[in-house]
Amino acid sequence: MTQTPDYKDTLSLPQTDFPMRAGLPAREPEWLARWERLGIYDGLRRTAADRKPFVLHDGPPYANGHLHIGHALNKVLKDFIVRSQQMLGRDARYVPGWDCHGLPIEWKIEEKYRAAGLDKDKVDIVDFRQECRRFAEGWIDIQREEFKRLGITGKWDKPYLTMDYHAEAVIADEFMKLVMNGALYQGSKPVMWSPVEKTALAEAEVEYHEHTSHTVWVKFEVVALYWKGQFVGDKKLADEFGSDGVKLAERELLASSVVIWTTTPWTIPQNRAVCFGPEIDYGLYEVSELLEGAKEELGAKVILADALAQSALSAAKVSATRLRTVSADELAALTLAHPFRGVDGANGEWDFDVPMLPGDHVTDEAGTGFVHTAPSHGDDDYQIGLKHGLPMTYNVLEDGSYRADLPLFGGEVIIKPDGKEGGANVAVIKQLAYAGALFAKGKLRHSYPHSWRSKAPLIYRNTPQWFAAIDKPLEDGMGTHGDTIRARALESIDRLVKWTPQTGRNRLYSMIEARPDWVLSRQRAWGVPLTCFVKKGAKPTDPDFLLRDPKVNQRIVAAFEAEGADVWYVQGFKERILENLHDPDAYAQIFDILDVWFDSGSTHAFVLRDREDGAPDGIADLYLEGTDQHRGWFHSSMLQACATKGRAPYHGVLTHGFTLDEKGMKMSKSLGNTVAPQEVIDEYGADILRLWVAQSDYTVDLRIGKEILKGVADSYRRLRNTMRFMLGNLDGFGEAERVAPANMPELEQWVLHRLAELDTEVRKGYAAYDFQGVFQKLFTFATTDLSAFYFDIRKDALYCDAPDSPRRRAARTVLDILFHRLTTWLAPVLVFTMEDVWLSRFPGEDASVHLQDFPDTPANWLNEPLAQKWAGVRQARRVVTAALEIQRRDKVIGASLEAAPVVHVRDDAIMAALKSVDFADICITSAISLTADPIPAEAFRLPEVQGIGVIFERAEGEKCQRCWKISPDVGRHAHAGTCARCDSALS
Structure with missing residues (x-):
């Protein structure tokens, strides 16, 4: 019996060295080294020099720790944009940067000192600053390698650092523009203060955590009535009312107390007024029953908001009868006594009248409907104080303790150095009880501001600080978009900036619309100092208080360029700078440092404006950060640039969400649900982490975890198999084999039509930063249109047709066209894998997919019918x-x-x-x-x-021994066991 030949070797089976298993963790570092050897980033800058620039300005991370998954998300998104914009035909520049100054780094050095039993304040400030610099340098090197491992392209050999001498000089120069244009002023107002860190904090340095606070209901006795500005009577004259037309109702008010409620008992010694809501309904209540545990007296009369009366009375463990309504006019006529008025040991400290004032900020949602007002310890309180001329107090020191000579409470601490509560609250509560002013007390669990660095609770504290006035017309001649910082910012947000997503516009607009003046000063050591001098003996309101001299400013900038900001702290610097210009003895040098957000907000000047690889107009095409940066970098950059440049420093802003675990919970080391980028890279490779970003909707919070990553890895394998199929079936393909589209079968023409459709969608998607949309379209095309349909059908022709058959040549031509588009379209996302795919087909010492642009796709490939x-x-x-x-x-x-x-x-x-x-x-x-x-x-x-x-x-029929198709003609041809098609191919 004749044996049928084995035709396997006659088939054109796929040939490729591209492995099925990626081995990304081991292989990715090889490509990184190769790209560095080739100098791809710099090479692209040279070849793209005549293109339109695209500049994504990097929001600088702090140089103080290993990267977390949020860093990875942020930098990978930036890399998608830079790489895709480059391949779309732009000169896409990316200069990575680091925020090097400020509390996060200074705090690390202080922790080190405390552990060694050293006192920071006894160390020479320049030596301390140098140690901070070294600390930042060390972490910059670590983070740079961690970012590069993610496949991030950029100018890594020359990043920008806010502690570089030129950067420090520019930051100082930008600050001195505020000195010159009139925005800078020194004021005394309440700011968010950290007693632990002994400094003011910016809003972006504050986070909110659950905290248990003391709550107190405090009685302020009515001591006098002034009707329309005229004295009506006081408690001494209460019995004489009647003959002059004053009603019994007024006598009842003079015998009552206004009850306030607060969660900060320690602010009571600083009280200077009580506010009421003009639109709120109030009543006079008389205590009619004492419940178990009550401390109040029967017959006591108190004024409360009607909506809150029952909760206040319940807290005091009493029942009361409502006597009558108390109108807003009557409330405005009342004068109160401070709860500590006349108390033994108070030495007259609180023997003053407390006015009742209307306030729009007062509500009847919680408390009593009355707000105790301490102008030195709250923004609403401060604004009321300004409006009505209330005095400021200076009872609380920088460490969160009362001044030593404050009667009754001297030396008591609000927040201890370890961040725990001191004795101030309890001391005040006890004194209120002793004075008979404590109506009720309790505890409240609520969201409370904490320092994001020390995690300790914060307080509002009145301190002399330096501010940028955001509503003052600036003397700078840059009024195209408005004359004030706020006006310029709001105009920029509305007309000059494109927001992705659009909700970012609303968020930043509302924040800037309502924000107060910018607190610029910090009582710290590591940063750029407030480079200004003030006239000794002058008041902050005097016109010559600030030294405003361009020549002095030029000397400071030159000194910083040459020696860095440390020179400000060198003995004799003031004399050196003012020599032959002003009398050094007539001026005091300011040693506060600038808010670190002013540093990062100024980066547009020394990166976008000053660098050769910056932006031609000094304005970035895009800023990209997390949604928290609406109150952080987007915000400070907007304010800073509007103050010194006259408009926003960016044309576009993109925001992304935060990273959560698989259950949607915030990541926390204590919960053990964190996902470190390096762990993902070690197990799967950086491309899987990048693919997770591409598959996610970054405009909302993103989830990540083991199961999610398994799903991402599965998608990756399917896509890799698609690329491997193309590589295997393109083995040996040359130009002589190419077939013109017009000569292709319909199936191939349909693939070209799909490619023409995709080309438009991919370009539009990348331009709109819709990476999820781009990847979903490409993945569906690769797995559904190609692997499950086109490849499935054409395998037969590719393997079994004669090598030069028109159908096989057309299919191979289409595979070549597909290859060039899929590898480049996916290259911004899967940077390592697409390099592997490209080099598997086009090996060469200088070859790289990242040197390619997206290929042009003929529009005439579209064929809708x-x-x-x-x-x-x-x-x-x-x-x-x-x-x-x-x-x-x-x-x-x-x-x-x-x-x-x-x-x-x-x-x-x-x-x-x-x-x-x-x-x-x-x-x-x-x-x-x-x-x-x-x-x-x-x-x-x-x-x-x-x-x-x-x-x-x-x-x-019979089964063809070569192609396995069943046909009646099998066995009737020269080659045994073959069908007509295979017999012809073998011939």
């Missing part, structure tokens, strides 16, 4: 493949080539389409019959595809 026709063909194919799957499941057949189904088609257009193609080839069957006969009842149908039914039939 052909696409509609093939949409119908694919629907019909779905019915056939579903019908055959049942036969395979039931083990009637082992493969679809054993079938020759009969397809009943009701629609004439679909029938015509199916007859015009080799539908058996499309369905991967050995034969197929098409009929317009009515669909039999037993035919297989798909509910979602109307008008098509399939009857299963077996293919007739």
Whole structure:
């Protein structure tokens, strides 16, 4: 018996060294080293020099610790943008940067000192600053390598650092523009203060945590009545009312107390007024019953907001009768006594009248409807104080303790150095009880401001600070977008900046619309000093208080350029700078440092404006950070640039959400649910982490965890198999083999149509920073249109057709076209994998996919009529493949080539389409019959595809030993056991 030859070696099977297993953790560092050796980033800058620049300005991370998953998300998104903009035809520049000054780094050095038992204040300040600098330098080197490991492209050998001498000089120069344009002033107002760190904090340095506070209801006795400014009476004259027309009702008020409620008892010694809401309903209540534990007296009269009376009375453990309504006019007529008025040991400290004042900030949602007002310890309080001329107090020192000579409370501490509560609250509560002013007390668990660095609670504290006035017209001649910082900022937000997503606009607008003046000064050591001098003996309101001299400013900038900001602290610097210009003895040098947000807000000047690789107009195309930066870097950059440049420093702002665990919970080391970037890289590789970013909607909070990463890795494997199929079937492809689109079969022309559609969608998606949309479209195309459809159909032609057959050449031409587009379109996302794919086909010492642009795709590849026709063909194919799957499941057949189904088609257009193609080839069957006969009842149908039914039939004939198709002509040709097509290919 003659043995059938083995035809396996006659097939054109895929040939590629591209491995099925990626091995990314081990292989990615090789590509990183290669890119560095090739100098790809700098090379692109040279070759793209004549292109339109695109500048994404990097928001600088702090140089003080290993990267977390939020850093990875942020930098990967930036990298998607830089790489895609480059491949879209721009000169995409990216200069990474670091925030080097400020409390986070200074705090680390202080922790080190405390652990060693050293006193920071006894160390020379320049030596201390140098240690901070060294600390930052060390972490910059660590973080740089961690960022590079993520595949981030950029000018890593020359990043920007806020502690570089030029940067410090520019920051000082930007600050001195505020000196010169009139925005800077020294004022005394309450600011968010950290007693632990002994400094004012910016809003962006504050975070909110649950905290248990003391709550007290405090009685302020009514001591006098002034009706429309005229004295009516006081308690001494209460019995004499009547003859002058004053009613009994007024006598009742003079015998009552106004009750306030506060969660900060320690502020009571600083009280200077009580505010009421003019639109709130108030009543006079008389205590009629004492419940168990009550401390109040029967018959006591108190004034409360009606909506809150019951909660206040319950807290005091009393019942009361409502005597009458108290009008806003009556409340305004009252004068109160401070609770500590006349108390033994108070030495007259609180023997003053406390006015009742209307306040729009007062509500009846919590408390009593009355707000105790301490102008030195709250912004609303301060504004009321300004409006009504209330005195400021200076009872609380920088360490959170009362001044030593404050009667009753001297030396008591509000917040201790370890961040725990001191004795001030309890001392005040005890004294209130002793004075008979404590109506009730309790505890409240609520959200409370804490320092983001020390995690300790904060207080509002009145201190002399330096501010940038955001509503003062500036003397700078840059009024195109407004004359004040606020006006320029709001105009920029509305008209000059594009927001992604648009909600970012509303958030920043509302913040800037309502914000107070910017507190610029910090009582710290590590940063750029407030480079200004004040006249000794002058008041902050005097016109010559601040030294405003351009020559002095120029000397300071020159000194900082040469020696850095440390020189400000060197003995004799003031004399050196003022020499021959002003009398040094007439001026005091300021040693506060600038808010670190002013540093980062100024980066536009020394990066975008001053660097060769900056932005031509000094304005970035894009700032990109998390949503928290609406109150951080986006905010400070906006204010700073509007003060010194006249407008926003960016044309666009993109914000992303935060990272959460798989359950949607915030990541926390204590919960053990953190995901470190390095852990993901070690297990999967950086490309999987990048793919997680691409698959996620970054405009909301993103979840990550083991199960999610497994899903990402599965998507990656499917995509990798698609690329591997192309590589294997392109082995040996050359230009001589190429086929013009017009000469291709319809199936190939349909693929080109899909590519033309995708080209528009990919370019539009990348331009709109819609990476999730881009990847989803490409992934669906690769796995559904290609792997599950086109590749599945064309495997037969690629493997079994003669090497020079028109159909195989057309398919290989399309694979080449697909290869160039998919590798470049995916390169911004899968930087390592697409480099591997590219080099597997185009090896070379200088080769890299990252030197390519997205290929131009001819618009004439679009063919809508052909696409509609093939949409119908694919629907019909779905019915056939579903019908055959049942036969395979039931083990009637082992493969679809054993079938020759009969397809009943009701629609004439679909029938015509199916007859015009080799539908058996499309369905991967050995034969197929098409009929317009009515669909039999037993035919297989798909509910979602109307008008098509399939009857299963077996293919007739023998199995070709080369292509495995079953045909009646097998065995009738020169080559044993072959069909006509394979016999021809072998010949």
